[in-house]
Amino acid sequence: MAANGKTPNRRLTALMVETGVSNKGLASRMREASVRSNGERIATTHTTIAKYLSGIISQPGQRSCDVLISVLTELTGRDLIPADVGYPQVSVSTPQGLSNSDEGFESPLVIAARLQQISSTDVDDGVLDIIDFALTDILLRYELEGPRRLAPEVFALRRRIEVLRKQTRHPLQLHRLYVLAAKLSGTLGYMAVNRGRFGHARIYCREAFGIASLIDDSGLQGWIRGTESFCAYYVGDFKQAADLARDGVRYAGNGPQSVRLYSNGLARALGKLGDADGVEEVIAVAMSLSTMHSPSEGLTPALTFDSYGAARLAANAATAFLSAGKFDRTLDYGQDVEKLVNESDSVWSRSLVRLDMATALIRSSRPDVEQAMQLGHEALMASDDRPIRSVWQRAHELGAVAKSVKVPEVKDYSDALREWSTRAKEFSALAAP
Structure with a gap:
């Protein structure tokens, strides 16, 4: 029992939660139903409903209860009685328009009311x-x-x-x-x-x-498969990432989502699986599809339901070729997109492109460790205030690759990475892959 001595109507509350109807919505439906039934009109308001729910009004009048049951019966699709709405003591009538006819079929007024309700909306x-x-x-x-x-x-x-x-x-x-x-x-x-x-x-x-x-919605299904592939990639399940991207292409076809599925999903996963030829083929397909969808010349957002632009595609290509061991291709794509990335608002892209290029510089046939570590420092600073999982992961991958080179610049980067990682935990719940 409530503190004010009134008993809240839990049955009515449960029915309103089940149907999702608000106090205002229920009151409006009750007023409309009373008019449609050709009986006495009622003036129920959202305040009245609130009083029903709190128990301030312990029992509505017969007409109000008739209409309340009628409305909730339609909303739930079940035949309700007074006890179902919390008023077992009320004896309801069966006025025309709120009940079935003697012939076993519904009154035309009931059908008309249902039709009106189907064609109307509270939204x-x-x-x-x-x-x-x-x-x-x-x-x-x-x-x-x-x-x-x-x-x-x-x-x-x-x-x-x-x-x-x-x-x-x-x-x-x-x-x-x-x-x-x-x-x-x-x-x-x-x-x-x-x-x-x-x-x-x-x-x-x-x-x-x-x-x-x-x-x-096949386009949306393709987008979601791309996000699932994105998740599998950062978990480290590259085969699943590739399979999900392929399944996404099955839904997206050659539509706008296909560019992301091929470049961000399939190409990067194939790179991690060591399939350099597959990366070449898939990036070529993505490039062809990109021209079909007239992408923006700038860096399109990473989180978008539209098509990836050429710059975003190139950034993903750099990552895919890096994993496939094609370090020169990574540097080529990275340099192509670097200016657009620097001009964009995407701090994460600035970090990720730099990290890819830095790793490629260390692993290339003619390593440039000093330049690589400079790019690594710039990457950490670019997203220092809002790091995300992908930046965290690739920054540590660069650190692991650089450890094999014993020069002061590598130690400086390792120290900076350790400090940065401590701060990063405040922004991102970094679960282990």
Whole structure:
């Protein structure tokens, strides 16, 4: 019992949670239902519903209870009685329009009311526009602010979508809600990889893929497979990363997501598997597809639902050739994209391209250790305030490669890396692969 002596109506609360209807939404539906039934109109408000829930109103009148049960019956799809909504003492009537006819078929008024409810919605298109804008804004801010700061905003949007989905019946709006839900869950999966939370990344991607499958959005399914491949790559399961990227291509075809799947997914995984010829072939395909989709000349964001641009593709090619042992190709691609990376807002790309070039310089036939360590220091400084898993991992890979060279510059980099790593843990939950 509540402190004020009133008993909260837990049955009604449970039904409202089940259906996702708000106090305001339930009150509105009840007013509309009372009009459609041609009976006495009721003036229920959200305040009335709040009093029902808290127990301040211990029992509604017969007419209000009739309408309440009618509305909740439609929302749940179950035949409810007064006890189901927490009012076992109320005797409800069966006015025309709220019950079946004597002939065993529903009254035309009931059918008309259901049709009206199917074609109506509690969600304004403007609300969905705002959520769509909010997601786009997060993607644009992502590399400036990072996953640690922005993930809570994505959580909030995802929860809001779930509430709206339960309230919505309009097919077009439901489709749009499912697209947003899949994108938000996929975004959380991508963010989880950047924070080293690989288990969460897999779960979010599984949820996103399931939602995208419900609406048969093959482009979105391809994007999610690309994110799963991205996760497998940083876990160290390169065969799975390649398999997921290939499966993503099956969904994406030659569409916009194919460039990312070939370059970020398949080529990098094949490089780690030592398939240099495969990397050459896949990067060539990605380059061809890139021209089809008219990519931006600048550095497109890493977290985007649009196609990768040529500069982003080249940065991934540098990484793939580095793993495949084609160090000259890594330096060529790195130098090609370096200017665009430096002009962009992407501190992570500045770090990653420098780290790839530094590793290639050490492992090439004519090593330049001094230049490599200079690039390594620059990479650490570029993303010092918001490091992510990929930067952390490649910075340590450079450190491991450099250890074989006994020169002061390497020791300086190792000391800087140790210090940087301590600070990085404050920003990223770095799970071991």
